[in-house]
Amino acid sequence: MDTAITRVEVDHGEATSASYDRLIRREMRLTKSWWSRAAIVAYIVLAIGLPLELTNSLWLSLLTSGAVYGIGALGINVLNGYAGHASLGHAFFVSVGAFVAIQTGSTWGWPLPLWLIAAAVVGGALGVLLVPLAMRLRGIYEIILTLGLVYIGTYIFTNWRGLTGGSTGVPAQLKMNLGFIDFSQMIIGNEMYTYEQGVLMLSLLLVGLCVLLVHNVMRSRTGRAIVASRDGALAAEVVGASPIRTRLTTYSLSSGLAALCGAMLAAQLRYVNENQFNLQLSVQFIVIMIVGGAATTWGPVIGALAVSALPIYITTYASSIPFVKQPTDGTSGFGIMPGQLSLVAYGLLLAVFLVLQPSGLVGLAKSGVVLGRRAVRLGRPRTATEG
Amino acid sequence: MTDFIQLLVSGIALGCLYGLVALSFVIVLRATGVFNILQGGVVLFAPYLVYAFHVQKGLPFGIALLIAAVICMAGALLLDRIVFRPIARRGGTHGQFFAVLMVAMGLLTASEALVIAIWGSQPLSMHDPWGLAKISIGSVSLTSRDLSVIGVALVLLAAFWFLLQRTTIGVSMRAVASDNEAARIQGINPAVVSGVAWVCATIAAVMAGTMLGTEVGGGINSTIDQVSFLALPALIIGGGGSVFGCVAGGVLLGILQTLAAGYAPASFGAGFGEFVPWVAMILLLVVRPSGLFGSSELRRA
Numbered sequence: 253m254d255t256a257i258t259r260v261e262v263d264h265g266e267a268t269s270a271s272y273d274r275l276i277r278r279e280m281r282l283t284k285s286w287w288s289r290a291a292i293v294a295y296i297v298l299a300i301g302l303p304l305e306l307t308n309s310l311w312l313s314l315l316t317s318g319a320v321y322g323i324g325a326l327g328i329n330v331l332n333g334y335a336g337h338a339s340l341g342h343a344f345f346v347s348v349g350a351f352v353a354i355q356t357g358s359t360w361g362w363p364l365p366l367w368l369i370a371a372a373v374v375g376g377a378l379g380v381l382l383v384p385l386a387m388r389l390r391g392i393y394e395i396i397l398t399l400g401l402v403y404i405g406t407y408i409f410t411n412w413r414g415l416t417g418g419s420t421g422v423p424a425q426l427k428m429n430l431g432f433i434d435f436s437q438m439i440i441g442n443e444m445y446t447y448e449q450g451v452l453m454l455s456l457l458l459v460g461l462c463v464l465l466v467h468n469v470m471r472s473r474t475g476r477a478i479v480a481s482r483d484g485a486l487a488a489e490v491v492g493a494s495p496i497r498t499r500l501t502t503y504s505l506s507s508g509l510a511a512l513c514g515a516m517l518a519a520q521l522r523y524v525n526e527n528q529f530n531l532q533l534s535v536q537f538i539v540i541m542i543v544g545g546a547a548t549t550w551g552p553v554i555g556a557l558a559v560s561a562l563p564i565y566i567t568t569y570a571s572s573i574p575f576v577k578q579p580t581d582g583t584s585g586f587g588i589m590p591g592q593l594s595l596v597a598y599g600l601l602l603a604v605f606l607v608l609q610p611s612g613l614v615g616l617a618k619s620g621v622v623l624g625r626r627a628v629r630l631g632r633p634r635t636a637t638e639g
Numbered sequence: 640m641t642d643f644i645q646l647l648v649s650g651i652a653l654g655c656l657y658g659l660v661a662l663s664f665v666i667v668l669r670a671t672g673v674f675n676i677l678q679g680g681v682v683l684f685a686p687y688l689v690y691a692f693h694v695q696k697g698l699p700f701g702i703a704l705l706i707a708a709v710i711c712m713a714g715a716l717l718l719d720r721i722v723f724r725p726i727a728r729r730g731g732t733h734g735q736f737f738a739v740l741m742v743a744m745g746l747l748t749a750s751e752a753l754v755i756a757i758w759g760s761q762p763l764s765m766h767d768p769w770g771l772a773k774i775s776i777g778s779v780s781l782t783s784r785d786l787s788v789i790g791v792a793l794v795l796l797a798a799f800w801f802l803l804q805r806t807t808i809g810v811s812m813r814a815v816a817s818d819n820e821a822a823r824i825q826g827i828n829p830a831v832v833s834g835v836a837w838v839c840a841t842i843a844a845v846m847a848g849t850m851l852g853t854e855v856g857g858g859i860n861s862t863i864d865q866v867s868f869l870a871l872p873a874l875i876i877g878g879g880g881s882v883f884g885c886v887a888g889g890v891l892l893g894i895l896q897t898l899a900a901g902y903a904p905a906s907f908g909a910g911f912g913e914f915v916p917w918v919a920m921i922l923l924l925v926v927r928p929s930g931l932f933g934s935s936e937l938r939r940a
Contacts, residue, residue: 338737385921388928389875391736392674396871397924400917403868411908531868535744542741589760592752602745606738607725 292464299456303449304440312448314564316520318557319455324513325540325552326459326466331506332538333547334470335498336482337386340534341398344405345375345507347529349514350424351415354524357426357515364430368458368515375511379503387499402531409526421525424518428454451520458516459553462509467549474501479547510537532595539598542605545612554613559601563594645781646901647894652785654893655792658886659847660866661873662799663840665885669816670836673727674736677718677743679867680750681711681844686852686859687754690763708845715841716834718746747864755861762858788850795846796886799839803882808835869896869913872920878930887932892916 283289306312324346331337349371357367382397389397409416416422428436428450435450469475477493478501489495518524536559544555570576576588588596609616663678685707692703726738803809808831814822815832823829851866852859870889877888900912923930 332737338740385924388924392668392740393875395740396875397921399868399871400920403917404914404921407908407910407914410910532748535741535748538741539745588752588756592755596749596752599745599747599749603722603742606742607722610738 292460295460296457299460300453303453303456304443304445306449306452309448310564312452313520314561315557316448316452316455317560318553319452319459320513320516320520320556321537321540321560322459322553322556323455323462323516324510325537325544325556326462327506327509327513328537329541329546329548329552330466330470330478330509331502333541333551334475334482335478335502335506337499337502338391338395339398339506340395340531340538341382341401342506342510342537343529343531343533344398344401345379345510346514346517346533347405347409347526348378349375349511350518350524350529351409351514352511353426353515353518354422354424355415357519358424361427363427364435364454367426368512371511371515372508375514376504376508378511379505379507380500382507383496383499383503386503387496399531402529402534405529406526409529416524416526419525419527421523423523425522426519428519447522451516455516455520458512462512463549463553466505466509469501469505474498478502535602536598539602541612542610543601543612545614546610548612548614551612551614558613559598562597562601566593566597642901646897648781648789649785650894650897651890652788652792652893653897654890655789655796656847656851656866656889657870657873657892658889659792659795659843660870661877661885661889662796662882663843663847664867664870664874665882666799666812666836666840666843667833670812671727671833672736672816672819673723673739675723675743676740676867677715677746678840678844679864680747681715681841682848682851682867683747683750683754683861683864684714685711685845685848686765686863687758687763689849689852690758690765690859694763694765704845704849707849708842711845712838712841715837719833719837722746747867751861751864758859760861762860764858765853784853791846791850795843796882799843800882802839808832812836869916872916875920875930876916876923878932881932884930884932888930891931895919 278284283292302315303312306315324342327345328339328342331339331342352371352374353367356362356370357364362370382401385397386394410418412418428434428447435454436447438445438450438453470479474497477488478498480488480491480493481495481498485495488498514529540555540559541552542555543558544553545551566573570593573593576593605612611618660678660682663681664674664676667678668674688707688710689700689703692698692706693700696703698706722742723739726742801809803812811822811827812832812835814825814827815829819829822832847866848863851863870892873885873888873892875888876891877884877886896912896916899915903911
């Protein structure tokens, strides 16, 4: 009797473990189905085709900002969305990336892939340095530590004039050639394309690559350990998720992506001033992540597109928004300065999304799909098995 | 030596303000388990409100201060009910405290713009209720503003210490902080405790803001709330949690910042004073992660 039960259990165990193995192997593949492979190909076609067709400079800068900020937001999404750690220091790593890119790609004249890699590596390494300190802190104390990075970065970069030009800023003439392609002045056939078009193409390709990277790291063993530590630190440690390893992956990936974002920002703006990397920028990345949808694959990029578009729309329509000071109003009386409108908008967006729509735009779209399906089902005559 | 004493006194004055701001964070953090940086908004609004009633409406300084405190309290309680409670009540997810913090950061940013929208972006002067006269003791001359800041802060801190350590409501607050459920079983109403905590925190923040607003030369401006970030290392340096720890941390922070700014050679560049406290905080984290006066468990809030 005993032996029979044992044998059955063993058989059962082997069967499930084998099918789990198959399941896990399937899950671990870079692309799960022909559909996702087709989507990747479609994205690459779009990323190359769209910039070539687009000539409107407003759209070019909007989409480029969306892609560049999307890279940084992917970083904060790893740290906060997936790993549940809080950080206000993202702007520091972005500034590190920007200045490393300028030093290597502009002053030393390294080629495109090298300065991108240099920025990401230096940023990631600094993130790793933070781990021993962050391991000791949680919650608000972790936030205070990362907030300190912004202030320390401001001091260092304001006074390191040789690198950053101090408070006047520094122009960035980055080398943009990758092999025979020069993104700063692409020539295809007889057509010559502008710098802005090249940067857009590069940043779209890069953000796609980063989305794929983050998505797949998060599906890997380490990625699952990171999410598990977020949801139950002790339980995750008991089943073998090393807290040091998960933190190392989280921090290096997150700050590396932030630095990559900084490098691309330098490439996009062609001029960098250290005072743009302030606390406001850190908050902006968090706004982007939350508006898009935390711990989702595409959320940060969608959020970045939505949030980057905001200041442009606000300045365009400032005259028809209530409570805004118009040029005709003079200096007295109540009215929000147009220059500060986007700050107010960020603040209100944060509050509105966190209170009413915590899963962000991606969550909104998903619930829209669910509602749509339910509507379709309601329209059909019900069968006996449907409740 | 004279320089040193002068710097030390103004450092202690600045430190007392940091201590008050840090205290207002810690009181709410301990009583409700929620860290709310919107106290920085109180620090920002208070001097403007005092300005509006004292200078614009011509009311006496004390009454203006009282009205400002009441308005700030009402605003803080209202926001707590309509914004922060719903988030905290949702419960269960890892990012709860982060959500509260981010909403507060967002509202703080918006309130900077709101202040400029109402009162304009020019710095305002409060006619300086403390007086700018210098008091000379031997060769040391001290501004009476620094001395009155230290005096007011000491009185307030003593009052808070008495409230927390020697009264029933203070004991209830500490009970809620150490074990929420056990405190409820003992018949303590958490809503009352968090209400009292909000009131105390708001008073501390209003006083800190008003005293900052009278700063020599600086006046009232829309970046006063930055002090709420600069005061945060006090929580780590002091070890967090205790009233004594965060106030001592704040005072140390102020002294460090003033001395660093006063003695740094010009080659160290701009902003050295504000840079030093953060470096000190990081060094302390390496050497003594539980802070100067803290026990390690408090930091895991």
